[in-house]
Amino acid sequence: MRLRLLLLLAVCGAAAGAAVRTLSLRGRWRIRSGNGSLELPGDVPGCVHTALLQQNLIQDPYYRFNDLNYRWISLDNWTYSKEFKIPFDISKWQKVNLIFEGVDTVTKVLLNDVTIGETDNMFKRYSFDVTSVVRDVNSIELRFQSPVLYAAQQSKAHTRYEVPPDCPPVVQKGECHVNFIRKEQCSFGWDWGPSFPTQGIWKDVRVEAYNFCQLNYFTFSPIYDARAQEWNLEIESSFDVVSSKPVYGHVMVALPKLQTQQTQGIELQPGERVVELFVKINKNISVETWWPHGHGNQTGYNMTILFELEEGLSIEKSAKVYFRTVELIEEPIKGSPGLSFYFKINGLPIFLKGSNWIPADSFQDRVTSDLLRLLLQSAVDANMNTLRVWGGGVYEQDKFYELCDELGIMVWQDFMFACALYPAGQGFVDSVREEVAYQVRRLKSHPSIITWSGNNENEAALMMNWYGIHISDLPTYINDYVTLYVKNIREIVLTADKTRPFITSSPTNGAESVAEGWVSHNPYDKHFGDVHFYDYISDCWNWKIFPKARFVSEYGYQSWPSFSTLEKISSEEDWSYGSRFSLHRQHHADGNTEMLLQAGLHFKLPQSKDPLRSFKDTIYLTQVMQAQCVKTQTEFYRRSRSQVVQGEGHTMGALYWQLNDIWQAPSWASLEYGGKWKMLHYFARHFFAPLLPVGFENQDVFFIYGVSDLRSDCNVTLTVRLHTWSSLEPLCSRRTRRLVMKAGKATLLYEEPVPRLLKTCGKCTRQRCVVSFHLSAAGQLLSPTNYHFLSSLKEAVGLHKAHITAVISQRGDTFVFDLETSAVAPFVWLDVGSIPGRFSDNGFLMTGKTRTVLFYPWKPTSKSELERSFQVTSLTDIY
Incomplete structure (x- = not known):
């Protein structure tokens, strides 16, 4: 009995005669410190830190230096306890389970003073049989062990050989031995985040009582039979049969819109039983597939599954089913060594454009559905179609993947291993096997997930010898690597999920790494895989300087978040670039210096003698630098999709590091903590546009390529303008004849030596002029207006101080900013402080006298509030 499909899980439903009774233990618990000196109420789901904060026993953990001040919290052994009454007659139920969807992390669990089990993996679901222990009135207790002390103990117990790294770099101010605990790896500190090793019950907890049998879960996958050209559904259901004899019945699966219904008899033997069903979708009905954002609709179909069993037991479940195929194409490329590396969705090659996702908060109970929607909608609004869920965080909550399904965001899903070697002892491996099996079962029904990846950077860490391993010891660590990611994780994934590819690591050489024994001598080879x-x-x-690789899954530059974001967690003495706070908040070695060095290559650094003004100007300039750097790099990757030069190119993915922030600090993110858009995110909206003209120079020749993500060819006109820094009127404007841009290609549209362009446009010079260009058809703009600087802006001649004013008006729920400038203004930045929302455009080059920009508030606001908060900055203000 088999069946295949695509969404999520469930627990038992209602029935005649009550199939199952459930008591949620969410809500208020008691939390006690290790020596009993501190006792307080705390919410579940939740953690000790947020409980202490809610009771005003600590300040905001993100305030100033509190990540160090509150280290004592993670070093203590806390206890969660609760008394609860069962609201039904417990004696009438054959089986009672206590279920934890997530415990963070190391605990001993007691019910009525009886130890019923232990937990040591944040990423597993735990179910304890408490039938013989539970009473009408109960006490439950979870005795937590400090994750920091536990990790140190586990490392110390691993006596045969070291498993590096022992500790993070000192600049990260983190805790040691995180690779010895199955917990959110970045909670021990990272180069963009604080060290807050949390303790708590971070997901749902409940009591379930049932007779006869119980549906533990169901999951499903759609399988496309290319030969028969038809869809099938594979459904897997797991039952716990507590009856002493077999249970008989039937199951009916229905997808009304696809006119598909199938009924099948089932027989369940006593014990844990898995039922596999195979349903053929009505071949006479056209199935609409799920497409990534920008390539089609995210069509899904409602499905119901009804189990009719003996004893009048009826269990009904519903889910939304999405149909799509995904292939990872690694094949020879004409005229190039190596192999391609790109994804086909529903048979269409798609350029993956997007970013990398990290946990949205150090405290997962603060990550709400509204926050997830805000961040993910911001990704879609910036024309992204992909996010890589990075392997040092958490497997995200169900709502995250549901939103990705709905919004058309493809997910590259790492397993939670990052930047470390890991032990491969039997106990550790067994825990990982359970973790992976559970997570694949939980998540595989989501069409948004297009690939599983075993880890973040661990192949590179091993083979590039990040940790100074002696060559004679390398075989030991390679063996551990293969044991963990290939013989265990890969084996489980390929058995449980046949609908998407598995990649052992990122970066990896893909098929070449496999051929070299699962680890490549050069994991950064530009002719294979991702880099x-x-x-x-x-x-x-x-x-x-950028690699012309097949796929680039991480790249980026740092910047500081806006002053309005920093202001909330700092004091006046902190508001300078060289303050103790600024150095403390920077977790990347020499990061603050590197930002100024990179900015100083092309911009004059702030000169104000007012410390606060200088700090704000420096923040602004780091965002300008970050946005321009990532723009240049991303546009290089996008135009390289159709090129193979000296064996390199055919680039089919650009995922910059990183989308979001975990706290208020300098980082690589384009969204600040809480969701405010940095300049980079506004730039991403342009450089990820479906149609984009990309300009660059090579040997004094200026080229413009047209990049298309569209599924059909289109006719365009290219307009190229030359502007002087000293005038709001263009020096000259040229329009090409009608050009054809090929679907899914990068097409050369324009080529001219720079000296000739400057001469024929009015005898301009590099230092005095800038080029802008856009695509149109029938007078309608088809692309963002792009630009190319002919010299560094610190050498620009003719730039005058731009006085920019704004008249604000309201149009429905949107606000209109009518701007007027006195001079050409590069990198115009509109800011409304802490008022949540985003502009239609920002950080732009203003070459005309007027411009209209819209503001979309995320919460109700008013024209007067916006007028009070509004500030505008351009590059000319810091010069």
Whole structure:
């Protein structure tokens, strides 16, 4: 009995004669410190830190230096306890389970003073049989062990050989041995986040009582039979049969809109039993597939599953089913060594454009559905179609993946291993196996997830010898690597999910790494797989420093968040770039210096003698630098999709590091903590546009490529304008004849030597002029207006101080900002402080006298509030 489909799980439903009774233990618990000196109420789901904060026993953990001040919280052993009454006659139920959807992390669990089990993995679901222990009135207790002390103990007990790294770099101010605990890895500190090793019950907890049998879960996957050209559904259901004899019945699966219904008899033997069903979708009905954002609709179909069993037991479940196929294409490329590396969705090659996702908060109970929607909608609004859920965080909550399904965001899903070697002892591996099996079962029904990846950067860490391993010890660590990611994780994934590819690591050489025994001598080979690339010293305006790789899954530059974001968690003495606070908040070695070095290559650094003004100007300039650097790099990758030069190119993915922030600090993010857009995010909305003209120079020749993500060819006109820094009127404007841009390609549209362009447009010079260009058809703009700087802006001649004014009006729920400038203004930045919302455009080059920009508030606000908060900055203000 088999069946295949695509969404999520469930627990038992209602029935004649009550199939199952459930008591949620969410809500208020008691929390006690290790020596009993501190006792307080706390919410479940939740953690000790947020409980202490809610009772005003600590300040905001993110305030100033509190990540260090509150280290004592994670070093203590806390206890959660609760008394509860069962609101039904417990004696009438054959089986009673206590279920934890998530415990963070190491505990001993007691019910009525009887130890019923232990937990040691944040990413597993735990179910304890408490039938013989539960009473009408109960006391439950979870005795937590400090994750920091537990990790140290586990590391110390691993005596045969070291498993590096022992500790994070000192600049990260973190805790040691995080690779020895199955917990959110970045909670021990990272180069963009604080160290807050939390303790608590972070997901749902409940008591379930049942007779006869119980549906533990169901999950499903759609399988496309290419030969028969038809869809099938594979459904897996798990039952716990407590009856002493077999249970008989039937199951009916229905998808009304697809006119598909199938009924099948089932027989359940006593014990844990898995029922697999195979349903053929009506071949006469056209199935609409799920498409990524920008490529089609996210069509789903309602499905119901009804189990009719003996004893009048009826269990009904419903889910939304999405149909899509995904293939990872690794095949020879004409005229190039190596292999391609790109994804096909429903048979269509798609360029993956987006970013990397990290946990949205150090305290998961603060990550609400509204916050997830805000952040994910911001990704879609910036024309992204992909997010990589990075392997040092958490497997995200169900709502995250539901939103990705709904919004058309493809998810590259890492397993939670990052930047470390890991022990491969039997106990550790067994825990990981249970973790992976559970997470794949929980998540595989989501169409948004297009690939599983075993870890973040661990193949590179091993083979590039990040940790100074002696060559004679390398086989031991390679064996551990293969044991964990190949013989265990890969084996489980491929058995449980046949609908999407598995990649052992990121970066990896893909098929080449496999051929080399699962680890490649050079995991950064540009002819295979994906690469990560960071270079903060070389000039980011020089596109030749970037790798012309098959796929780039990490790259980026840091910037500081806005002053309005920092102001909430700092004091006046902190408001300078060289303050103790600014150094403390920077967790990347020399990061603050590197930002100024990169900015100083092309911009004059702030000169104000007012410390606060200088700090705000420096924040602004780091955001300008970050946005321009990532723009240059991303546009290089997008135009490289159709090119193979000296064996390199055919680039089919650009995921910059990183989308979101975990706290208020300098980082690589384009969204600040809480969701405010940095300049980079506004730039991303342009450089990820479906149609984009990309300009660059090579050997004094200026080229413009047209990049298309569209599914059909289109006719366009390219307009190229030359502007002087000293005038609000363009020096000259040229329009090409009608050009054809090929679907899914990068097409050369324009080529001219720079000296000739400057001469024929009015004898301009590089330092005095800037080029802008856009695509149109029938007078309608088809692309963002892009630009190309002919010289560094610190060498620009003719730039005058721009006085920019704004008249604000309201149009429904949207606000209109009518801008007027006295001079050409580069990188115009509109800011309304802490008023939540985003502009239609920001950080732009203002070459005309007027411009209209819209503001979309995320919460109700008023024209007067906006007028009070509004500030505008351009590059000319800091010069």
